[in-house]
Amino acid sequence: MKRTNIINGDEYHQIPVNEDFYEEEEESASSSSGHAMGGAASPSSSSSQSNNNFKQHELTKTLASQNRYDLRLFIRLIHIIKLLYSSPIIPGIMVLFLLGLAISQTYASSLTGKLLANVYTYLADGDTHSLLRSLLFGLFSLTLSALLDSTIKFTVGIIAWRWRKTLCLTIQNQYFDNNLFYRIMAFDTRIDNPDQRITSDIDNFTTLMANVLSQMITGPLVVGYYTFLTWRGMGWYAPAIIYGFFILGYIANKFIMSPLVSVSYLQDKLEGDFRYLHLRIRTFAESIALQSLTRDPTVSQTMVEEEQAKQQFDVLLENKKKQICWQYGLNTTSDLFTYLSPLVNYLIIAIPLFIGTKKTIPFADVSVFSYNCIMLASGFSQYINVTANISDLSSYIQRISTMLEVCNQVKQQKYEAQQKQENDIVSSTEVQKQVGELKVEPSTLEILLKEVSYFTPKGESLFKNISLLIERGSSLLIMGPSGSGKSSLIRIINGLWPFFYGKIIKPANEQMFFLSQQPYLIxxxxxxxxxxxxxxxxxxxxxxxxxxxxxxxxxxxxxxxxxxxxxxxxxxxxxxxxxxxLSPGEQQLISFLRLLYHKPVFALMDESTSSIPQSMEKRVYQACKDQGISTISVGHRHSLTQYHQKLLTLDKQHNWKLQNIDNSSNNNDNNKLIETDSNNNNNNQQSSLI
Structure with a gap:
């Protein structure tokens, strides 16, 4: 993984760059099956894949180690909360309603404590009339407590629902704004599995966060109210012992929870990667099956996809085992303090007996004091449970906040190539002085490239100083070997990729239509x-x-x-x-029907007729010509020259050559090429406009 500088105002940041994306995009122009090559895994390919998986796993662990339970996590949580309450009226009302329910439930629980004391007294005295009256009163208070508890859970569910709606729409709006999703996948590797973050991560986060909110509201009320009751009934030492007991529990949980946060963060990423691998197999099932048929049946080898799935699953299981072990420690400390609470409760009640201030304690007082201590301990237990939930919650906080941060950064950034000082590799200092200018003029009906140069995120030059003019009614064919920059140039003209030198003037986006080799069907x-x-x-x-x-x-x-x-x-x-x-050819024809319906001025086509017979290809280009659509095509077929007026040839030595195509001959094999412009990479000759 390389890094590229980002110009953002006066600041320069370093972010990871998805270099493989560029290589895959360029290679896709030459082979439609290149995305889904199945078959047997040779020893060398398995070794290479294993090495790549190891490097990726090490990188993932490094990124996960940066996500810990610390102040930065709290700041990120505050930022997310601000988004959840960007329109605070309705959520605020619901939180206040939840607070009112919590107060009512706390009061109803206190009535239950008084009921128990009275029941013990009436049972000891044999007062059946008072006993029945207390039981009826208990029926009312317990029914009220049950209704309040159900209403609290319902309110928590509604709050989680509203939070998910707000957060998901906020991220989705940014994600789809100006093709930001493509820029993130093309130019940034900090976001793994954005689909998982937008769908399941947000759902899990809002559900867990709403439950934590309920516990954080109920906990202080219970702790505060029963602290007062235990202090009034037993003195200062009772709440002090309970406070100290649970502070010790929090410290123990904090010690275990910090590494668990990193492990949980990594587990979420690995689960997403494993799911995506199987999603990819489902998408390219036919290609994989066809490629697997070419295997030699006499050679015992594992399918590449199976080998990759096993390796990914092994890494996932290894980290899951660590998560289970750390979770075991957290559950042990949490449950230990929960189960020890009754013992501490009776110890507190018995302290007056040990120190000799009392010889006996009335049975009714034991019941009341015990209930108050247990309720105070349960309030603290909610905090212990909150700390356990935060280990899961923190993972979602990291992933969602990172998604928000990267969306905001990529939206405002301009990219520059990595600094290197080798031949044909640009210096970042030089790039900072000149950043390519893309200008959209709605009134223009031509595409102008003036001294346009493009460098990969590695800093390697693909082409330099291309200058050309494509007017309405003209056509351009771009040819060259794989990796020479043909697809890159199309994406730059379309405004999808940045470039680092020169200037491009083009019509409004609605006047341009892009057709890829693999059509997109919704x-x-x-x-x-x-x-x-x-x-x-x-x-x-x-x-x-x-x-x-x-x-x-x-x-x-x-x-x-x-x-x-x-x-x-x-x-x-x-x-x-x-x-x-639909077959690949039918899919490509559907995309051309889409083009003819929208009738743009320019059509930018990247191997868009590769699956269409040449007889149908001729009809397609004739239909574009009849509707006045100017075509800019990337292709390998020599037959394409008869449908274009100019030919731009690129090579892997960063040279380019522009030629007029003489289609006067009926035999397209004898089409004449008349050179009009080129560059000379050795003497860095400047090109002129056509």
Whole structure:
């Protein structure tokens, strides 16, 4: 894992950079199966994978060790609480209501204590009339206590529900703002499994936090009220002993809880990684199965995916064992102090007998004093339980607060390459002086690149000083070997990736449409696929328009298939299975139908016809031309040259060459290429505009 500097005002920070993301993105342009290669795990690949897993595990342990039970944890919790109470009226009312319930429950419990003393007295005296009256009164007070307890739990559940709604929507709004989710995955490795943090972590945190809030409200009331009663009935020594007993318990829990926080944080991450690994296997099940068929049946080898799953699970189990051991220590101390409480209670009551101030204690007084001491101890036990819950709560605090912090930082940051002093590697000092400028001019209908240079987060140059002008009605084909920067250039033009030198002027985002090699199909109907990124709430397409659109590429049978699905009432297939039901070629044609419906000025296509036959490819590009859509394509097929006017060729030596394509010949194999511009990496020649 490398690091990259971040320019944020006058401050310079260092954050981890996801370098593998760039490599995977670039390689995906050359191989659609590169994301899900299954098959046998060779000894070398297993060794490499094991080594990578070891490094990743060591990194994870380092990050987890930074999350401990300390002041920083408390500050992060305060920050989250401020978000939960950004609109304080309703949550504040609910907390006050919870406080009122806690006061009422404490008072109802005190009535139960008085009832016990009276019952013992009436039983000893044989007063049946008073006994029945006390039992009826006890029925009322215990029923009231049960109702109050249920109402408290209901209120706690509603508070947790509102907190989850507030916190989840807050993070989601930031996560989806200006494609922040992509920037986090592309340029930052501090957030593992963001899906887990937004879904299960927030749910667990708000539920646990609401329970802790209830205990924190009820605990002080119980402790304060019964401290007064024990002091009034027995003197200062009774509450003092109980206080000292539970302070000792808190210190013991604190000693064990600090390392448990780090272990729990790491366990949450490992659980998310293990779940994601199996999710990935489910997503690419067909590719993995097909690749596994190429294995030599005479060689006994384990599947790569199985080997990875075993290694990940072994690491998870190892850390889970540590968590269980530390949890055992925490549970032991918590339960020990809870079970010793009655013994301490009777010891306190017996102190007057030991020191000789009293020879006997009335049975009714023993009952009242014992009940008051037990209730005071139970109040402190709630605090002990809170400390046990905080070990779990702290893990969620760390993960959620880190998510918020990274979202805020990435949203405001500009990236610069790592400082290195080798050939073709940029110096960070140099980059700080010049950061690429991306300018959006809604009125313009052209894309201008002026001396644009791009460097990977490792600081390595992909291309330098590219200058070109793509006007409306023109077309550009970008070719080159894998890893030469073709896909990077497309993403830079689209504004998805930052660049570090030069200037780009482009039209408004709605005038540009991006098509990837692997189309994105949402959960929804075919109409919703075409409308995307809009929803049917904002736009609709008539059935006739849908039929005309799909027949354009001979896909009318998909509409018939959807009609049959609706007729069967199988809505699950309608909303979830299009990705699995369509071939790669059909998926790419769906993305082109989406393009033709939205009619942008420019279409940026990254291997978008790789799964389409050349005969259909010709129809696709002709349809774009007929609708006046200018195409900027990344591809490997030589047949693509006949659909474009200019060819930009990149190589791995950071050179580029721009040529006009002469399509006057009917045979596209004989298309002439006329060089118009290039760069010379040896003499650092500046390019000129087209």
């Amino acid at each position: 959960y929804g109907s075919l109409e919703e696929q075409i409308l995307y990124p809009y929803t049917i709430a904002s736009k609709r397409i008539s059935k006739q328009q849908m039929r005309e659109l799909f027949e354009r590429f001979d896909l009318g049978y998909l509409l018939d298939r959807e009609r049959d699905i609706i007729a069967r009432g199988d809505l699950n297939d309608l909303t979830h299975n299009w990705l699995n039901a």
